[in-house]
Amino acid sequence: MGFDQKKRYRPNLNEIAYEEIKNMIFVGELVQGERILLDKMAERMNLSITPVREALNKLAQEDLIHMTPRTSYEVVRLDKDDIVDILELRELLEIFALRSAGDNIKNFPVEETRAMIVKIYRTEDYMQFIDADIILHKAIISIARNQKLKKLFDLIYNGIRILAIPSAKVPGRIEKSNQEHLALLKEIGEGNIEKAAETLTHHIRQVKTILLEGL
Numbered sequence: 001m002g003f004d005q006k007k008r009y010r011p012n013l014n015e016i017a018y019e020e021i022k023n024m025i026f027v028g029e030l031v032q033g034e035r036i037l038l039d040k041m042a043e044r045m046n047l048s049i050t051p052v053r054e055a056l057n058k059l060a061q062e063d064l065i066h067m068t069p070r071t072s073y074e075v076v077r078l079d080k081d082d083i084v085d086i087l088e089l090r091e092l093l094e095i096f097a098l099r100s101a102g103d104n105i106k107n108f109p110v111e112e113t114r115a116m117i118v119k120i121y122r123t124e125d126y127m128q129f130i131d132a133d134i135i136l137h138k139a140i141i142s143i144a145r146n147q148k149l150k151k152l153f154d155l156i157y158n159g160i161r162i163l164a165i166p167s168a169k170v171p172g173r174i175e176k177s178n179q180e181h182l183a184l185l186k187e188i189g190e191g192n193i194e195k196a197a198e199t200l201t202h203h204i205r206q207v208k209t210i211l212l213e214g215l
Helices: 002-008 013-026 038-045 049-061 080-099 102-107 110-119 126-142 147-168 173-189 193-213
Strands: 065-067 073-075
Touching (some): 013 038, 013 147, 049 065, 080 193, 110 126, 126 147, 126 173, 147 173, 147 193, 173 193
Antiparallel strands (some): 065 073
16 A cells, blocks of 8 residues: 555656746746757756657657757747737736626635735845746636637636746836736726726737837
8 A cells, every 4th residue: 555655646747847847938047949868858857868858859749848849848939920810819818807797706816915015015036026926817717707708818828928028127117017917907906997908009019019018
């Protein structure tokens, strides 16, 4: 029984590699277009090549890794069309979630989210800002009545996370974005959904403009 218990809880090396590499991409340790050498990554993670290869193949299925015909790997590079596609879909989904929430809007954690934003208002830690930003925008999606909408949002989530880094690193963007977040929360708290939708639209389009100008 002891042996079975140990076997049941034995760490899955493929999953460990997958989570670690995915996190490296999300925090910017691995940047867009960076080439990944299997042996170097395996050495870096103190793993054999096999779980690293399996992890990269899985991440390729999630559009985070690009595989070349010769089976080399690099972090996906998002171009102008990718940016436009991802952010246009994000705008459609979040605005729809907000406008169609109905009574679910009462479940939006306005005060908790406001306290979180105020706490990091002038932070220079872009990852702390990104974490808060993701929490806010996922909260918008969570109030949607349409349950399929959440699955659609998941399809573009990885792209949103990759794009969050260059956007947050633009000088002054974190403070400006937090101002937009606080205005949005005020409007949601007051039940002014159309005004909130306008603020949210402006916010997402600002991100798109910043990213396109940065190319």
